[in-house]
Amino acid sequence: MSTALPLPVPPHDPERRAWLLATGAAGGVAALGTAVPLVSTLAPSERAKALGAAVEVDIGDLAPGSSKTVEWRGQPVWVMHRTAAMLAALQGQDAGLVDPLSRRSLQPAGATNPTRSLRPEIFVAVGICTHLGCSPTAVAAGGSHPGLPDDWSGGFFCPCHGSTFDGAGRVHRNKPAPTNLDVPPHHYASATRLVIGEDGGA
Numbered sequence: 537m538s539t540a541l542p543l544p545v546p547p548h549d550p551e552r553r554a555w556l557l558a559t560g561a562a563g564g565v566a567a568l569g570t571a572v573p574l575v576s577t578l579a580p581s582e583r584a585k586a587l588g589a590a591v592e593v594d595i596g597d598l599a600p601g602s603s604k605t606v607e608w609r610g611q612p613v614w615v616m617h618r619t620a621a622m623l624a625a626l627q628g629q630d631a632g633l634v635d636p637l638s639r640r641s642l643q644p645a646g647a648t649n650p651t652r653s654l655r656p657e658i659f660v661a662v663g664i665c666t667h668l669g670c671s672p673t674a675v676a677a678g679g680s681h682p683g684l685p686d687d688w689s690g691g692f693f694c695p696c697h698g699s700t701f702d703g704a705g706r707v708h709r710n711k712p713a714p715t716n717l718d719v720p721p722h723h724y725a726s727a728t729r730l731v732i733g734e735d736g737g738a
């Protein structure tokens with residue numbers, strides 16, 4: 537499994553998590569109008585539009601067990617092709633999880649399920665810890681890593697304060713991260729084209 541997360545991770549800012557909240561866009565417009573009263577300056581720049589644009593990802597070359605990282609809105613977003621064994625490892629873990637059904641975590645409505653995904657095998661998540669914004673590392677089942685239990689069943693480990701997440705980004709109990717990893721809005725344009733940043737068809 538690839539774990540490369542080459543992108544710099546900015547300090548965690550809870551306001552950045554507002555992109556899944558319906559009020560986010562209206563709030564941004566209001567703030568801009570206050571700071572810059574000239575109507576002619578209100579149109580978003582090409583750079584601003586590019587920063588907020590959806591990102592299309594080719595997953596046709598994503599073999600089971602592998603992953604890739606793309607940038608969306610300045611954040612690293614992981615796209616992981618989970619194997620059948622990785623999916624099986626998600627079962628029977630609820631008692632050890634803070635929010636197993638993701639009722640208090642951020643994800644598209646269609647991904648509010650135990651695998652936290654639109655397609656069970658494809659996991660899409662923002663690679664930023666929900667505690668203080670460090671970048672967790674993917675660790676496969678059985679992988680040894682300081683801070684992980686011997687019976688580790690696979691998932692993600694945050695080296696900053698030891699939060700651990702299962703293979704669906706669900707945080708374990710008694711860890712500092714309060715919620716599961718964020719799953720960004722996304723949909724599939726075709727069998728092999730994933731669009732991150734826009735909800736749409738499944």
Ligand code: FES
Nearest residue numbers: 665667668694697
């Ligand atoms: S930033 Fe991840 S555990 Fe604190």
